[in-house]
Amino acid sequence: MERSAVFWIVRDTYVLIVRSLRHIFKNLDQLMALVIQPIMFMLLFRYVFGGAINTGSTTYVNYLVAGILIQMAAFGAMTTSLNVAADLQRGIIDRLKSLPIASSAVMTGHVVADLVRNVLSSIILIAISLLVGFSPTASIQDWLLITAILLLFTLAFSWLAAIIGLLARTVEAVQWISFVLVFPLTFASSAFVPTKGMPEVLRIFAENQPVTHVIEAMRSLMVGTPMNDHALLSAIWCIGITVICVPIASYLFRKHSTK
Amino acid sequence: MSDNDPIIARGLKKSFKNVDVLDGIDLRVERGTVLALLGPNGAGKTTTIRILSTLLPPDGGQALVNGFDVVREAKQVRRSIGLTGQYAAVDEYLTGRENLEMMGKLYHLSSNDSKRRAIQLLEEFDLSEAANRIAKTYSGGMRRRLDLALSLVATPPILFLDEPTTGLDPRSRLAIWDRIEKLVYDGTTILLTTQYLDEADKLADRIVVIDHGRVIAEGTSNELKSNVGNERLELVLPTEEEVRKTIEALRTEVLRQEDNRTITVAVDGSITHVKKILDLLQNSAIEVESFTLHKPTLDDVFLQLTGHEATAAETEEDKIK
Numbered sequence: 001m002e003r004s005a006v007f008w009i010v011r012d013t014y015v016l017i018v019r020s021l022r023h024i025f026k027n028l029d030q031l032m033a034l035v036i037q038p039i040m041f042m043l044l045f046r047y048v049f050g051g052a053i054n055t056g057s058t059t060y061v062n063y064l065v066a067g068i069l070i071q072m073a074a075f076g077a078m079t080t081s082l083n084v085a086a087d088l089q090r091g092i093i094d095r096l097k098s099l100p101i102a103s104s105a106v107m108t109g110h111v112v113a114d115l116v117r118n119v120l121s122s123i124i125l126i127a128i129s130l131l132v133g134f135s136p137t138a139s140i141q142d143w144l145l146i147t148a149i150l151l152l153f154t155l156a157f158s159w160l161a162a163i164i165g166l167l168a169r170t171v172e173a174v175q176w177i178s179f180v181l182v183f184p185l186t187f188a189s190s191a192f193v194p195t196k197g198m199p200e201v202l203r204i205f206a207e208n209q210p211v212t213h214v215i216e217a218m219r220s221l222m223v224g225t226p227m228n229d230h231a232l233l234s235a236i237w238c239i240g241i242t243v244i245c246v247p248i249a250s251y252l253f254r255k256h257s258t259k
Numbered sequence: 260m261s262d263n264d265p266i267i268a269r270g271l272k273k274s275f276k277n278v279d280v281l282d283g284i285d286l287r288v289e290r291g292t293v294l295a296l297l298g299p300n301g302a303g304k305t306t307t308i309r310i311l312s313t314l315l316p317p318d319g320g321q322a323l324v325n326g327f328d329v330v331r332e333a334k335q336v337r338r339s340i341g342l343t344g345q346y347a348a349v350d351e352y353l354t355g356r357e358n359l360e361m362m363g364k365l366y367h368l369s370s371n372d373s374k375r376r377a378i379q380l381l382e383e384f385d386l387s388e389a390a391n392r393i394a395k396t397y398s399g400g401m402r403r404r405l406d407l408a409l410s411l412v413a414t415p416p417i418l419f420l421d422e423p424t425t426g427l428d429p430r431s432r433l434a435i436w437d438r439i440e441k442l443v444y445d446g447t448t449i450l451l452t453t454q455y456l457d458e459a460d461k462l463a464d465r466i467v468v469i470d471h472g473r474v475i476a477e478g479t480s481n482e483l484k485s486n487v488g489n490e491r492l493e494l495v496l497p498t499e500e501e502v503r504k505t506i507e508a509l510r511t512e513v514l515r516q517e518d519n520r521t522i523t524v525a526v527d528g529s530i531t532h533v534k535k536i537l538d539l540l541q542n543s544a545i546e547v548e549s550f551t552l553h554k555p556t557l558d559d560v561f562l563q564l565t566g567h568e569a570t571a572a573e574t575e576e577d578k579i580k
Contacts, residue, residue, distance in 0.1 A: 011364070011367075015364045016361075016365075018360075019353065019357075019361055022353060023352045026352040033499055034421075090346060090349075090351070091345070091346040092348045094314055094344050094347075094348060095344065097314055098312050098337055098342040098360075099338065099365050099366065100334050100338050145390060158373070
């Protein structure tokens with residue numbers, strides 16, 4: 001039966017999404033590795049550092065959750081780099097490229113699995129934060145918006161991660177590159193402490209980089225801190241990063257074989 | 260040979276960082292036959308396969324696979340081929356069955372056909388019992404079998420096998436050979452690379468020997484061997500005295516003395532000739548402890564063609580990676 005090209009692109013993508021989703025459940029260690037560190041950070045900042053940090057009228061635990069969630073999402077998105085690099089190293093990319101399928105399907109599979117993985121790990125983290133005193137004021141509608149922002153952020157970072165995976169080639173290289181990228185972006189932000197106490201240059205960077213906007217937007221929806229234009233700027237940043245990264249990743253994936 | 264041959268390469272060139280990995284490779288594989296690309300590491304075998312399977316564009320030259328140009332008509336080429344790379348490219352976190360079913364769907368078989376084909380291939384490759392275990396738990400031999408099965412999901416008419424048995428134990432190796440022979444019997448055209456001379460000898464209809472990105476010899480296994488020289492009869496004698504007597508009796512036919520109890524005699528390989536020599540020794544009352552008839556091996560071929568042994572690794576490709 002002759003089907004349209006679009007049909008096959010959708011089906012190829014679906015088949016590879018199923019593949020990547022299976023990885024989540026057959027490689028639960030990866031999910032655990034993703035959740036454990038944020039949980040430790042949560043407890044560390046909540047109980048050890050939190051008492052010394054002034055977050056104004058918001059309690060520290062309420063301030064903290066949005067930051068930790070986004071840091072986890074950023075590191076979680078880097079799982080795409082790891083999985084892409086592992087596919088390259090094991091020759092799976094070669095095999096898939098020798099098939100008559102759409103070049104974007106493999107990457108899309110990894111990225112969608114990232115979205116699902118991040119939603120799962122976020123649910124675990126929020127459940128634990130409720131145990132240690134997190135008291136959100138968000139309505140159902142707010143939670144839907146929070147989910148949307150989280151997904152948009154994960155999408156942008158996963159595509160960025162796909163590029164890193166394709167360029168780094170090895171799992172070992174991905175590990176340090178993603179650390180160097182995610183660590184400053186999430187700590188030089190309003191994730192753990194308000195930016196107003198930071199030195200001038202750092203403060204300007206922290207207040208204008210995408211991670212801060214995303215965190216501030218989520219925090220506002222969760223516990224009612226001022227929204228300003230954070231939601232709009234988050235959306236612009238995330239969509240912008242995605243739009244730039246998707247074609248680059250697809251190009252690299254096709255071109256990649258020059259080894 | 261005709262223009263309809265399923266694999267045709269003319270003057271393929273490729274260089275990485277100014278190192279010429281392929282320096283004008285010409286190949287032709289006739290339908291339903293096996294061509295072995297034989298050469299040491301870094302000779303350009305893998306690069307050739309990657310170009311023919313559309314993974315890598317050539318810098319120069321042209322290649323047609325199933326009549327389609329590997330650069331301009333890559334998609335049609337991909338529909339005609341199966342590829343098994345040097346590393347067993349199986350998805351470790353999927354089961355054998357899931358790996359096969361996924362590949363079926365990516366070859367655009369229906370869901371049911373994918374399932375049926377998976378069951379069939381699991382059976383054929385002796386993996387039925389392990390079908391529902393994730394591939395991470397498979398042994399090296401099982402992974403290779405699954406890998407080969409994956410490249411056969413769409414029953415491609417043309418198959419590229421890059422060192423299909425490297426690193427396998429002898430039993431697994433025989434199992435893979437067995438599968439390959441069955442495929443050829445069913446009409447598949449195969450291009451395989453190997454650095455094992457016995458593998459080329461066993462499986463290939465024709466052999467192309469490459470070294471430093473060039474074809475240095477081509478022919479059937481027997482043709483290549485006959486270039487190297489005649490067959491020889493090796494005689495082991497009980498004492499040095501018997502050796503001296505033998506040399507005297509056979510005179511000009513003695514090729515050389517290997518050590519103080521072994522001598523080599525040139526023969527044409529026929530029973531008559533061997534019998535004549537043994538009769539002569541018997542008539543001279545010379546006791547022979549043992550004898551062996553040596554055909555020239557592809558090792559001999561390689562040594563003579565390249566001046567170095569097949570196993571002397573030159574890893575240009577590896578260095579670049």
